[in-house]
Amino acid sequence: xxxxxxxxxxxxxxxxxxxxxxxxxxxxxxxxxxSRSRQALPSPSPAGTENGRRRSPLAWTVGAAAAAAAAxxxxxxxxxxxxxxxxxxxxxxxxxxxxRRCAGFMAPPVSGLAELRxxxxxxxxxxxxxxxxxxxxxxxxLAQLDRGASFTVDRWERKEGGGxxxxxxxxxxxxxxxxxxxxxxxxxxxxxxxQQMRSRGKSLKANNGxxxxxxxxxxxxxxPKNPNVPTIHFNYRYFEIEEADGTKQWWFGGxxxxxxxxxxxxxxxxxxxxxxxxxxxxxxxxxxxxKKWCDDYFYxxxxxxxxxxxxxxxxxxxxPSKEEVFQFVQSCAQAIVPCYLPIVEKHCHEKFTPEEKxxxxxxxxxxxxxxxVYDRGTKFGLATPGSRIESILMSLPLTARWEYMHSPPENxxxxxxxxxxxxxxDWVH
Amino acid sequence: xxxxxxxxxxxxxxxxxxxxxxxxxxxxxxxxxxSRSRQALPSPSPAGTENGRRRSPLAWTVGAAAAAAAAxxxxxxxxxxxxxxxxxxxxxxxxxxxxRRCAGFMAPPVSGLAELRxxxxxxxxxxxxxxxxxxxxxxxxLAQLDRGASFTVDRWERKEGGGxxxxxxxxxxxxxxxxxxxxxxxxxxxxxxxQQMRSRGKSLKANNGxxxxxxxxxxxxxxPKNPNVPTIHFNYRYFEIEEADGTKQWWFGGxxxxxxxxxxxxxxxxxxxxxxxxxxxxxxxxxxxxKKWCDDYFYxxxxxxxxxxxxxxxxxxxxPSKEEVFQFVQSCAQAIVPCYLPIVEKHCHEKFTPEEKxxxxxxxxxxxxxxxVYDRGTKFGLATPGSRIESILMSLPLTARWEYMHSPPENxxxxxxxxxxxxxxDWVH
Numbered sequence: 046x047x048x049x050x051x052x053x054x055x056x057x058x059x060x061x062x063x064x065x066x067x068x069x070x071x072x073x074x075x076x077x078x079x080s081r082s083r084q085a086l087p088s089p090s091p092a093g094t095e096n097g098r099r100r101s102p103l104a105w106t107v108g109a110a111a112a113a114a115a116a117x118x119x120x121x122x123x124x125x126x127x128x129x130x131x132x133x134x135x136x137x138x139x140x141x142x143x144x145r146r147c148a149g150f151m152a153p154p155v156s157g158l159a160e161l162r163x164x165x166x167x168x169x170x171x172x173x174x175x176x177x178x179x180x181x182x183x184x185x186x187l188a189q190l191d192r193g194a195s196f197t198v199d200r201w202e203r204k205e206g207g208g209x210x211x212x213x214x215x216x217x218x219x220x221x222x223x224x225x226x227x228x229x230x231x232x233x234x235x236x237x238x239x240q241q242m243r244s245r246g247k248s249l250k251a252n253n254g255x256x257x258x259x260x261x262x263x264x265x266x267x268x269p270k271n272p273n274v275p276t277i278h279f280n281y282r283y284f285e286i287e288e289a290d291g292t293k294q295w296w297f298g299g300x301x302x303x304x305x306x307x308x309x310x311x312x313x314x315x316x317x318x319x320x321x322x323x324x325x326x327x328x329x330x331x332x333x334x335x336k337k338w339c340d341d342y343f344y345x346x347x348x349x350x351x352x353x354x355x356x357x358x359x360x361x362x363x364x365p366s367k368e369e370v371f372q373f374v375q376s377c378a379q380a381i382v383p384c385y386l387p388i389v390e391k392h393c394h395e396k397f398t399p400e401e402k403x404x405x406x407x408x409x410x411x412x413x414x415x416x417x418v419y420d421r422g423t424k425f426g427l428a429t430p431g432s433r434i435e436s437i438l439m440s441l442p443l444t445a446r447w448e449y450m451h452s453p454p455e456n457x458x459x460x461x462x463x464x465x466x467x468x469x470x471d472w473v474h
Numbered sequence: 475x476x477x478x479x480x481x482x483x484x485x486x487x488x489x490x491x492x493x494x495x496x497x498x499x500x501x502x503x504x505x506x507x508x509s510r511s512r513q514a515l516p517s518p519s520p521a522g523t524e525n526g527r528r529r530s531p532l533a534w535t536v537g538a539a540a541a542a543a544a545a546x547x548x549x550x551x552x553x554x555x556x557x558x559x560x561x562x563x564x565x566x567x568x569x570x571x572x573x574r575r576c577a578g579f580m581a582p583p584v585s586g587l588a589e590l591r592x593x594x595x596x597x598x599x600x601x602x603x604x605x606x607x608x609x610x611x612x613x614x615x616l617a618q619l620d621r622g623a624s625f626t627v628d629r630w631e632r633k634e635g636g637g638x639x640x641x642x643x644x645x646x647x648x649x650x651x652x653x654x655x656x657x658x659x660x661x662x663x664x665x666x667x668x669q670q671m672r673s674r675g676k677s678l679k680a681n682n683g684x685x686x687x688x689x690x691x692x693x694x695x696x697x698p699k700n701p702n703v704p705t706i707h708f709n710y711r712y713f714e715i716e717e718a719d720g721t722k723q724w725w726f727g728g729x730x731x732x733x734x735x736x737x738x739x740x741x742x743x744x745x746x747x748x749x750x751x752x753x754x755x756x757x758x759x760x761x762x763x764x765k766k767w768c769d770d771y772f773y774x775x776x777x778x779x780x781x782x783x784x785x786x787x788x789x790x791x792x793x794p795s796k797e798e799v800f801q802f803v804q805s806c807a808q809a810i811v812p813c814y815l816p817i818v819e820k821h822c823h824e825k826f827t828p829e830e831k832x833x834x835x836x837x838x839x840x841x842x843x844x845x846x847v848y849d850r851g852t853k854f855g856l857a858t859p860g861s862r863i864e865s866i867l868m869s870l871p872l873t874a875r876w877e878y879m880h881s882p883p884e885n886x887x888x889x890x891x892x893x894x895x896x897x898x899x900d901w902v903h
Contacts, residue, residue, distance in 0.1 A: 222876075435878060445873070
């Protein structure tokens with residue numbers, strides 16, 4: 046195994062030691078496709094992060110158990126604690142920032158805590174912690190809003206290398222379907238995936254046709270029930286590829302974008318301003334550039350309209366330095382909850398009509414069209430052998446509708462949003 | 475304009491003369507995208523074809539008017555008759571087989587009757603008549619079954635060349651969404667479309683990057699409401715491309731396949747046997763070959779399952795001769811109504827549970843996945859500038875559902891059909 050992948054590969058072994066992971070074989074059915082310890086879990090207690098930096102590495106497992114007990118799911122919580130304890134390394138000290146941050150995770154990290162600790166300075170580890178932390182923060186915030194619902198946490202392994210943690214809340218009171226997925230996968234790029242990358246200008250020189258890669262990211266789509274609450278999507282990812290001569294290519298990609306059923310200008314401004322503030326910390330040119338990239342990327346060409354009102358989007362980001370790009374990505378990830386949750390809170394109890402629900406369903410159809418026809422992440426996932434299809438396609442809404450020749454009347458609220466989807470606006474100036 | 479396309483180009487002019495066609499400009503919205511004379515029309519009376527070959531060319535317009543009157547839509551019927559009369563050539567005689575066949579069409583043919591008559595021996599004309607006739611036969615049969623519903627007939631023009639007739643029945647008693655589309659388009663292949671064809675092994679030598687083409691076909695997806703009634707899809711098409719040296723490449727493609735929500739073995743046998751009988755008239759090797767091709771083609775790779783229980787599928791068929799392939803395609807087209815309608819009739823009034831409806835919706839989700847991710851026709855359509863998106867995507871169901879990690883219990887009826895989708899069966903031996 047190449048040096049590039051050694052760390053992650055070893056981590057998978059650590060993970061397998063401590064957890065009740067199945068064979069992880071890819072089969073004809075999605076059920077056989079991945080090993081899973083599937084549990085309906087409450088969100089872990091945020092106490093672990095609230096109590097400051099000095100925290101015993103064990104404390105976070107207590108936090109999770111306490112939250113489980115509060116939700117009447119102590120049994121499951123304890124099962125989870127047992128898993129967590131199996132990952133505790135022997136040399137953990139009191140001053141363990143890593144363990145403190147892990148307290149907010151939805152499940153033990155894919156690479157295992159010991160492995161992450163062993164290579165804690167490496168970007169692969171730092172990014173894995175960031176995506177796990179983001180998953181936890183978002184799931185917690187959503188679960189707090191949708192009190193009747195809980196996240197199903199699926200931990201899965203990829204036979205070809207790596208795995209992930211999929212958290213899905215389905216048919217809640219507020220959310221129709223909310224999926225937040227972390228994946229850390231590695232192995233060799235499929236020819237199809239390599240072609241996709243080369244078509245974006247990357248010169249990937251393979252060694253005997255092989256290109257070792259490591260990809261990790263957090264990816265989420267949240268579809269609320271109420272048509273007055275927009276759908277959000279975000280995705281932050283890190284890629285490393287090792288070329289034939291040992292050169293490592295690396296880049297970050299990501300973005301956060303909003304898809305409302307109806308336009309609410311105040312929400313649009315809040316959303317974009319929050320993202321702009323996150324970007325501006327790292328330079329004034331970032332938001333305008335990535336806002337435009339977002340409008341260009343989420344374009345449903347055959348409809349002549351964007352999927353939503355945009356946000357930010359970037360890919361292949363490999364300068365000025367790994368550190369600076371990571372800091373930027375971290376700011377973006379931390380902006381997810383503040384840019385979205387206030388909008389959900391504001392509208393989730395508003396009344397709506399069957400006609401508004403119908404328009405939402407038609408817009409959901411367009412969402413499906415974008416994701417299946419154009420989305421690069423979905424295409425990469427479908428083209429990567431051993432991908433976990435259920436995690437890739439959890440971005441699809443619970444329900445969608447296609448009416449032949451549907452066209453909203455002029456001056457309607459439906460026509461208003463269509464106009465913005467056809468001609469994107471500047472929301473922050 | 476190249477010799478290949480002359481005939482069709484001239485036809486478009488004839489069509490424009492006699493019909494109230496709009497500007498046909500492509501715009502951002504599907505409404506502006508095509509010119510349409512949109513009418514909810516009853517199916518034309520089959521009397522025109524039942525009264526034998528010796529028929530006045532005017533008789534078919536009377537047939538249409540009579541049917542319209544019967545359905546209480548005489549006004550629309552008469553408007554349609556006026557359109558038809560405008561297409562009658564001056565030299566029409568009593569013995570006009572073409573006019574007799576036109577009586578069963580849902581609208582005047584794309585190329586216009588005069589144009590078709592002028593080049594009646596050419597394959598382009600013969601195929602256009604066949605696809606128009608097939609559209610009429612199928613729409614008539616469906617409308618007879620679903621008495622509360624009527625077909626919306628949209629006649630549209632493609633700015634870049636050609637046009638089509640889309641017939642859609644939506645939210646009927648029996649059918650949730652039934653679309654039968656004819657298109658006759660020509661112009662120059664887009665680079666993307668040419669690439670798609672080259673990837674199938676065609677050496678398409680372009681003249682200054684240009685490849686004049688003509689494509690026509692009838693394409694249909696019929697989604698019934700009752701989960702005991704399967705969805706059917708069929709498509710029969712003819713392609714001509716002119717290479718740089720003037721060589722014409724031509725081929726036929728097509729197929730008919732069934733997508734049940736639940737398995738009914740008797741239906742599966744009836745469906746496949748009817749298709750086999752149509753194939754067997756042209757050689758014993760055809761059905762087995764095209765049955766396998768169908769199973770291979772309608773494969774949802776990322777799910778490890780087929781879309782349905784198959785049928786027949788073929789593409790790039792250019793031997794033994796144009797005439798023989800056309801005769802075969804004609805037999806297939808004539809088999810559509812007998813292979814499907816008895817199944818609809820048998821089950822469309824059966825009771826069903828909400829759980830069965832839910833499973834149907836999940837299967838509809840898979841249908842969407844296949845069509846948007848893999849279907850060659852959809853991809854070609856989306857990649858062809860000026861395509862009529864509403865006609866291409868009318869294949870999508872009215873509603874669909876994606877549940878995370880849905881997996882039917884063992885030994886259930888849902889598991890039974892999944893098993894067949896994963897391991898296709900031989901239904902006729």
